[in-house]
Amino acid sequence: MSQVSFRKIERSDIELVRQWRNSTRVNSQMINQQYISKDAQNDWFNRVKQSNDQKHFICLLDGRAIGVLNFSGITKLECEWGCYLGEERVLPGIGLVIESAALIYSFNYLSVNRLNANVLTSNKNPQSMHRFYGYNQLENKIVTNASGMQLEMACFYYQKEQWELNFKAVYDKLPKPILKVIENTEFIVD
Amino acid sequence: MQMKEIINQLITEVATMTDCKIVLPLSDETVLLDSGLDSLGFAILVARLEEEQGLDPFSDMTEVIYPRTFGEFVAIYESAK
Numbered sequence: 001m002s003q004v005s006f007r008k009i010e011r012s013d014i015e016l017v018r019q020w021r022n023s024t025r026v027n028s029q030m031i032n033q034q035y036i037s038k039d040a041q042n043d044w045f046n047r048v049k050q051s052n053d054q055k056h057f058i059c060l061l062d063g064r065a066i067g068v069l070n071f072s073g074i075t076k077l078e079c080e081w082g083c084y085l086g087e088e089r090v091l092p093g094i095g096l097v098i099e100s101a102a103l104i105y106s107f108n109y110l111s112v113n114r115l116n117a118n119v120l121t122s123n124k125n126p127q128s129m130h131r132f133y134g135y136n137q138l139e140n141k142i143v144t145n146a147s148g149m150q151l152e153m154a155c156f157y158y159q160k161e162q163w164e165l166n167f168k169a170v171y172d173k174l175p176k177p178i179l180k181v182i183e184n185t186e187f188i189v190d
Numbered sequence: 191m192q193m194k195e196i197i198n199q200l201i202t203e204v205a206t207m208t209d210c211k212i213v214l215p216l217s218d219e220t221v222l223l224d225s226g227l228d229s230l231g232f233a234i235l236v237a238r239l240e241e242e243q244g245l246d247p248f249s250d251m252t253e254v255i256y257p258r259t260f261g262e263f264v265a266i267y268e269s270a271k
Contacts, residue, residue, distance in 0.1 A: 002254060025223070061256070088223050089256045090223075092222065092235065092257070093232045093233030093236060094229060125228040125229065128208070128228050128230065129228065177237055177240060178233040178236070178237075
């Protein structure tokens with residue numbers, strides 16, 4: 001069976017992550033779409049290492065790095081999550097595994113009460129998954145990125161108590177093969 | 191029916207069920223992540239292939255090969271048959 005796990009990003013990962021982040025597929029779905037140089041990536045990693053309000057994980061599929069899961073704006077009460085797949089050779093349905101992992105990590109490890117998720121309105125896949133999982137949807141908002149471009153964001157959130165009530169019903173709707181992978185997902189934490 | 195036809199038919203059904211817009215026609219080179227079918231759609235597709243064809247290559251393979259394209263996805267199921 002496929003094994004999905006998440007471990008903290010390390011310095012040895014950042015060049016691969018930079019290549020992923022600069023790829024057209026990933027870059028086009030980000031708020032900031034500027035090309036990221038090696039120096040900029042280094043500076044970003046140095047900031048992340050010092051930061052208490054962000055966590056960045058590498059998503060591993062059978063031990064192979066395939067993408068990133070991140071949490072930002074972490075407070076005692078809430079955080080926001082995002083992710084991207086850097087590799088195209090992945091388990092069909094992997095997005096559902098990452099969707100579950102975000103909820104589990106934020107509510108069980110970070111112990112926040114609210115998980116936020118904001119995606120570009122052009123990015124349809126995550127929006128349909130958020131709705132399937134039972135996220136609440138707020139009004140769209142317009143953000144201006146570092147290049148001055150205005151982008152429309154679809155905004156979602158999940159309250160911890162809601163997930164505790166919903167998760168069984170959501171998991172009952174999931175196809176059995178992917179549910180098995182979700183149940184075996186690991187977070188490798190210190 | 192050939193495996194490719196079976197998968198094509200199921201993809202159409204699953205896309206309707208999950209309200210996804212498939213990029214048609216699907217060619218062997220179509221990258222699955224660009225096909226229009228979302229993760230839920232793919233998870234349902236894999237489950238349907240297991241239920242209806244008795245095939246679950248992603249669980250059964252000792253060394254799992256993951257498909258990048260539609261052609262590779264079909265080839266995996268043809269090998270598993």
